[in-house]
Amino acid sequence: MNNASLDQIIASHAGRPGALLPILHDVQHAFGCVDAAAEATIARALNLSRAEVHGVVSFYHDFTETHDPRPEVQLCRAEACKARGVEALVAAAENAAGNRVKLKTVYCLGLCSSGPAARVGDSLHARLDEAGIVQLVQNA
Amino acid sequence: MTTVRISDDALALACGADAVAAAFESAGCTVERISSWGMHWLEPLVEVDGQGFGPATPADVPAILAGSSDKAIGPVAQHPFVACQQRLTFARAGKTRPLSLDDYAATGGWVGFDRARGMAPAEVVAEVLKSGLRGRGGAGFPAGIKWKTVGDAPGAQKYIVCNADEGDSATFADRMLMEGDPFQLIEGMAIAGYAVGADQGYIYVRSEYPHAIAKLNAAIALAEAKIAPFQLEVRVGAGAYVCGEETSLLNSIEGKRGEVRAKPPLPALKGLFGCPTVVNNVLTLAAVPHILTPGGASLYDSLGIARSKGTMPIQLAGNIKHGGLFETAFGITLDELVNEIGGGTASGRPVKAVQVGGPLGAYIHPDQFELPFDYEAYAGADALIGHGGISVFDDSADMGAMARFAMEFCAAESCGKCTPCRIGSTRGVELIDRIRAGGKVMADAVEALPQMHNARKSGRTRGEDIVLLEDLCETMKFGSLCALGGFTPYPVMSALKHWPEDFG
Numbered sequence: 001m002n003n004a005s006l007d008q009i010i011a012s013h014a015g016r017p018g019a020l021l022p023i024l025h026d027v028q029h030a031f032g033c034v035d036a037a038a039e040a041t042i043a044r045a046l047n048l049s050r051a052e053v054h055g056v057v058s059f060y061h062d063f064t065e066t067h068d069p070r071p072e073v074q075l076c077r078a079e080a081c082k083a084r085g086v087e088a089l090v091a092a093a094e095n096a097a098g099n100r101v102k103l104k105t106v107y108c109l110g111l112c113s114s115g116p117a118a119r120v121g122d123s124l125h126a127r128l129d130e131a132g133i134v135q136l137v138q139n140a
Numbered sequence: 141m142t143t144v145r146i147s148d149d150a151l152a153l154a155c156g157a158d159a160v161a162a163a164f165e166s167a168g169c170t171v172e173r174i175s176s177w178g179m180h181w182l183e184p185l186v187e188v189d190g191q192g193f194g195p196a197t198p199a200d201v202p203a204i205l206a207g208s209s210d211k212a213i214g215p216v217a218q219h220p221f222v223a224c225q226q227r228l229t230f231a232r233a234g235k236t237r238p239l240s241l242d243d244y245a246a247t248g249g250w251v252g253f254d255r256a257r258g259m260a261p262a263e264v265v266a267e268v269l270k271s272g273l274r275g276r277g278g279a280g281f282p283a284g285i286k287w288k289t290v291g292d293a294p295g296a297q298k299y300i301v302c303n304a305d306e307g308d309s310a311t312f313a314d315r316m317l318m319e320g321d322p323f324q325l326i327e328g329m330a331i332a333g334y335a336v337g338a339d340q341g342y343i344y345v346r347s348e349y350p351h352a353i354a355k356l357n358a359a360i361a362l363a364e365a366k367i368a369p370f371q372l373e374v375r376v377g378a379g380a381y382v383c384g385e386e387t388s389l390l391n392s393i394e395g396k397r398g399e400v401r402a403k404p405p406l407p408a409l410k411g412l413f414g415c416p417t418v419v420n421n422v423l424t425l426a427a428v429p430h431i432l433t434p435g436g437a438s439l440y441d442s443l444g445i446a447r448s449k450g451t452m453p454i455q456l457a458g459n460i461k462h463g464g465l466f467e468t469a470f471g472i473t474l475d476e477l478v479n480e481i482g483g484g485t486a487s488g489r490p491v492k493a494v495q496v497g498g499p500l501g502a503y504i505h506p507d508q509f510e511l512p513f514d515y516e517a518y519a520g521a522d523a524l525i526g527h528g529g530i531s532v533f534d535d536s537a538d539m540g541a542m543a544r545f546a547m548e549f550c551a552a553e554s555c556g557k558c559t560p561c562r563i564g565s566t567r568g569v570e571l572i573d574r575i576r577a578g579g580k581v582m583a584d585a586v587e588a589l590p591q592m593h594n595a596r597k598s599g600r601t602r603g604e605d606i607v608l609l610e611d612l613c614e615t616m617k618f619g620s621l622c623a624l625g626g627f628t629p630y631p632v633m634s635a636l637k638h639w640p641e642d643f644g
């Protein structure tokens with residue numbers, strides 16, 4: 001991990017009340033994870049124990065302790081998408097993903113009237129059928 | 141040159157609005173990106189001279205411009221889905237460019253804010269009290285009373301926190317408002333800040349809403365001078381559903397684990413960083429600018445039924461033909477919402493169940509469809525309105541599986557602070573699995589150990605397991621710290637009550 005940019009991230013939030021989550025978001029975004037070394041550095045900067053920082057990192061689904069280089073496809077499997085048949089697409093999506101793509105289950109992307117819905121990065125996809133989700137996974 | 145209006149709401153984008161907009165631009169049109177009308181089955185909806193076309197694809201562009209498209213729906217504003225609504229909070233939906241201050245001011249923006257700043261803060265609180273506005277996040281607590289508590293609380297520093305952690309499945313009204321009319325939320329928060337004496341506000345948005353976050357940040361920068369000295373900041377969640385609970389949300393903004401706090405102390409007295417804090421939902425705060433316009437409070441109070449005043453932006457979702465945003469006065473029945481306005485299921489099959497209020501809301505049987513949309517009527521029927529989301533299921537739904545999912549979801553999203561929710565949800569999944577498998581045939585390996593002398597040596601029948609599930613739900617309902625553990629029994633018990641045949 002590049003310490004210079006970690007320090008820059010921490011410095012950019014200096015003096016901000018409740019800065020830990022914004023810092024963790026930036027670190028996760030820049031490095032793909034918040035590892036033990038980053039936790040220790042952030043803890044020192046915010047005058048927290050590493051345990052406190054680790055507690056926060058492990059609590060939230062968005063932060064990961066190791067970097068997964070695979071592209072990620074988020075598939076909503078909450079009630080409204082279930083009502084629109086997402087469960088029938090899961091096997092095909094998993095097959096298409098294999099080990100190359102990380103297929104992550106999320107609960108709600110806010111597209112509940114037009115599911116099944118998926119998200120790749122900041123691009124959203126609705127009204128997915130089997131061909132649609134397979135294509136999305138293949139192009140990820 | 142022809143001006144074409146297309147929404148840039150996240151749902152329209154997910155349905156391909158950008159490609160349609162690009163096709164119109166290549167055809168030489170001026171494209172205006174506006175908020176969404178909320179007719180989601182028609183997205184991407186294209187509006188040319190007030191006439192609507194949808195759902196449009198790039199291939200439809202020549203026919204739409206030639207006036208020969210078979211996707212024409214007539215004048216958009218007169219579409220029955222829109223015409224029969226009573227839109228106050230979503231009055232600008234489909235009509236304005238979300239980040240245009242000119243559009244906002246031309247459609248009544250800042251009128252409530254300017255009027256409020258000319259009044260004494262206590263008078264502003266009194267108007268909100270008079271309007272009968274109740275919290276739209278789910279609990280339905282009177283907003284005016286909360287504001288008064290914060291206003292009267294001692295303390296130099298106070299905060300306004302907007303709960304935009306809209307994690308419930310079947311809800312998207314907060315998202316649509318933040319993306320389509322961000323200034324209205326900002327105006328509502330600035331009024332709240334003035335009314336209670338807070339100079340700092342936070343909007344806590346879930347990370348699953350990147351478009352809403354971008355719009356809010358841009359809108360705050362544009363409105364900074366107008367709302368000064370009140371300051372606003374967007375804080376982004378990190379994928380924890382439980383952070384929609386107000387005390388857990390406050391912990392999250394403070395940079396802690398999103399664990400629920402025991403109440404008391406109430407956030408109104410000891411909230412964010414230990415200071416008096418107003419925590420209101422997006423829709424609650426967005427209703428405020430209209431209430432503060434001349435006569436707005438009386439109009440709001442005159443709408444609705446019993447103690448549920450004003451309008452509710454209802455979200456029609458799941459397996460429904462005409463899904464989208466439907467804002468109307470309280471009192472409408474589910475039958476009207478699902479069958480008349482929503483047009484039944486998208487699959488064309490009969491409606492089996494409707495879940496109102498998100499993952500923690502009860503499953504409602506078509507026999508109960510005459511229930512009026514009203515906080516107290518729903519509470520009386522062991523159900524809840526929640527954030528006004530409605531998920532429709534057709535007859536292929538397996539309600540036993542949905543009950544299991546409710547427990548599974550609670551187990552995945554529990555913050556872990558209280559035992560009924562943390563342990564109860566996992567035990568609930570196991571129990572429902574066992575019931576669906578026909579009951580527990582014999583004592584398990586642990587129960588059979590000699591030192592487990594209090595454990596049963598025989599198995600349980602399916603009936604005994606159901607009694608156990610009911611007992612577990614009772615414990616979760618009354619023993620959990622917050623609504624996550626406390627309300628998970630609603631979908632479970634309602635599914636068991638109405639569709640016992642789906643439990644094996």
